[in-house]
Amino acid sequence: MPLQPSVLPDPSAERYDPALLTDRPASVGALFRDRVRRTPDRIAFRYPTTDADGVDTWHDVTWSQADRRVRRLAAGLVALGIGPEQRVAIASGTRYEWALADLAVMRSGGATTTVYPTTMPEDVAYILTDSESVAVFAENAAQLAKLEGIRDAVPALRTVVVLDGDVASAADPGWVVTLDDLEARGAELLETDPGVVDARIDGARPDQLATLIYTSGTTGRPKGVRLLHRTWTYQAAACQAMGTLGEDDLQYLWLPLAHVFGKQLLTINLQLGFATAIDGRIDRIVPNLAVVQPTFMGAAPRIFEKAHAAITMAIAAEGGVKQRMFDWAVAVGGQVADVMEHGRRPSPLLAARHRVADALVLRTVRARFGGRIRFFISGSAALNPDVARFFGAVGMPVAEGYGLTESSSAAFVNRLEAWQTGSVGWQIAGLEVRIADDGEILLRGEGIMDGYHNNPEATAEAVDADGWFHTGDIGELDERRFLRITDRKKDLFKTSGGKYVAPSAIESSFKGICPYVSQLVVHGDQRNFVSALVTLDPDAIGAWAAAHGMAGRPYAEVVTSPEVRDLVQGYVDELNGTLNRWETIKRFTILDHDLTVEAGELTPSLKLKRKVVAERFADVLDAHYT
Incomplete structure (x- = not known):
């Protein structure tokens, strides 16, 4: 798969319509509504169901079909008494219903509190109490049981909506409803008040709370990061400004949606209109890629490390001519990727060798990932440069990026037309960056959090009086303003x-x-x-x-x-x-x-x-x- 040479000299050379950043919908709910109006019949989501034999069947959902269901669920939340900025938690793994629940919260005017399904009960109790969540979407009976065990510790919690299964296992059935029950309540309300959801969308302000994401806590008690509607609409617009993605792309999304990276990837498709295939089962990533055939996917470095190790060890086990041919082809692909990275095109001889290498080896490697991958996105931790070079060599470049929960995910990212292996790329449109005297990366812009929920002391420590967010990461900008992360300040x-x-x-x-x-x-x-x-x-x-x-x-x-x-x-x-x-x-x-x-x-x-x-x-x- 031929790469495009890196031709732009610096971030100021990027070209995008400034109106992308200034003329934005007021809220995530409005962003979704606009998308439905623009492309009602295009595919919005794909999701699998698994039969008794473990065989998956994938289902397509158009934007208009998703809209009808989300509208009823949003009305159901209104019927439950959810008001503007009231928190509704989602305790679930990555699945299509997570997206429905989150979009319903956005359209009801509420705010989503994200909860990992693996979070221990005492931490769930803390998150729900600190966020003052009044309702929870619980994935299944196991999550319901966890919530029942902490119910007395979370007095504000009124209702649990079970995504998968019925309420038969509930100790107090009056406290629990199914997703279908919530949808039916919403349909009933819409019959008497058909404009109720649009009224909530129209009433949402850009500076209204949209999401509370609790830092996963590599140290200490997690802090609730407050992300506003304007934060998410900014992220979506800034990602569009890169010009990398379009309506014809297909995303494979497995990342935890309780994590800011996954949540961002679930938001940008509202702006750009591409389809998203959702399945959070990590053990199904590679098999699913072959079936779904996406054009891009975001992942943590560990996924790329495992895939790289599996491929190279399988080839090493073959040995002989096959391994020598593989090594030669990857070396040729690496030479081409290196030339492209430096803004040049390969010589006719190298291009010819690359065509042979691609036909004999590289195309086969790409086929394991569905055959249509244009690029990967890597985030959440440092990616080993040698692993990145391998994927670039086989024609699936990894656009490594950098961001934090507090920056609503993306802050820097490599572009396909301007990347540098070992760096995390350029800052996204509209974001300001400084490197402090001690090397700490400072960020300022609309993507920065509104603060830590109920924690003004921590907020004051993280965001200074001039609005600069102190990331805690050490880095350096080169002469072309590519950022390299050295380490976490606290880990040195x-x-x-x-x-x-x-x-x-x-x-x-x-x-x-x-x-x-x-x-x-x-x-x-x-x-x-x-x-x-x-x-x-x-x-x-x-x-x-x-x-x-x-x-x-x-x-x-x-x-x-x-x-x-x-x-x-x-x-x-x-x-x-x-x-x-x-x-x-x-x-x-x-x-x-x-x-x-x-x-x-x-x-x-x-x-x-x-x-x-x-x-x-x-x-x-x-x-x-x-």
Whole structure:
């Protein structure tokens, strides 16, 4: 798949209609209504249903069909007594009904509180209480049971709407309704007051609260980030200004919709009108891509790391001519991608070699991802540059971006016509950026949060008197204003010898070197050397074990074996060869289990909870220094 050369010299060369940023709908509800009016018969969403044999069937929903259902659900919320800016929580995984529920809240004038389905009951109680949520969309019986267990701790909560299933399991059926029940109540209200939903949309203001997203809390109690309607309409307009996406695109969306990245991707299709296929099952991503054949997808770096490792290890297992041909083709694709990145076109000879490489190898790799991917978007954590180069080489460039919940997701992103591997690209239209004296990235603009809910002290710490949001990330802008993230300010540590170490950069590098790794946790604050915890990907190391006489042995036995220790040591030695002396990993321990979201060691967006891990494995880490 041919790339376009990077030709723009700096962000000021971007061309977009300024009216995109100034002439915006007042609210997300108005944005959705406008989209329905413009393209009522185009596909808006695709979603799967699974039969008893586990076979998926995909269903298409047009914008007008989605509108009819959302309108009834919004009216149902009005019938429940939901008023302007009143919070309605959604405790569910990523699914089509999440989108319906959120759009219904937007059109009713309410505000959505997002809740990860994996959140522990005590944290759910805190979020619902702090947000003053009066209703909750609960995904299933398990989420309903969680809410029933904390009901006494959340006195403001009046109603639970179950997305999947009935209310038979409810201890108090009068407290619970199904999604169909809510829709029926809305249909009844619309018969007597057909303009009730439009009246709510017309009454919504740009500065009205739209969403409360609680930071996933890599440290401490989560904070509720207040995002207004103008925040989301700005994000949608700024993404359109890039000119990368259009109505004919098809998005595959699996990211947690409780996370700001997923929520943003669910909002920009209202502006641009492309279709979105929704399925949050992580184990179905690759199979679904082959069926859905999307043109783009957003993901966390771990997804790209796993896919890269699976492909390269499968080829390595083949060996011989097949591996040599694969390596040659990827090398040729990499040369073309590098030329394009520097604003040039490949020579006729290189272009001819690339056509052969594409026909023999690269096209086959793309077919595993559906064959129509124009690009991926990577966010939420640093992507290893070698992994990014691999995908660029096979013709599926990864547009790495940067943003935070507090910046309503996107702040910087690489463009297909202007990208730089290892950077997070240019700032989006309308966003101001400064680099503080200590290297911290400061942001200002309409995408910045309204503050932390019920937490003025934290807000004052994060946003200064001039409106600059202090991100807590360290970075630098090059001469073309591409931003490179160095590390999280709070994650930087100093060894006892006085040397600073950026752990996430080392961790990202290792994931590009070792195809078996799942997590590397670098440690060494005030220690005399750097050490690490290592976890291995169960699928990858399982394949290795089967090829090395350990088939069928338990994961814990395999990863703690001397053979695997030697395997990992080789990759650590390779990593150390790229590091400064004080950064090198002198000792490491391979844990007998992987880190997980369910255990509270990773956030739902797959970011490491560094403090939690350090505290949980303090004895293991301390043993490195005894």
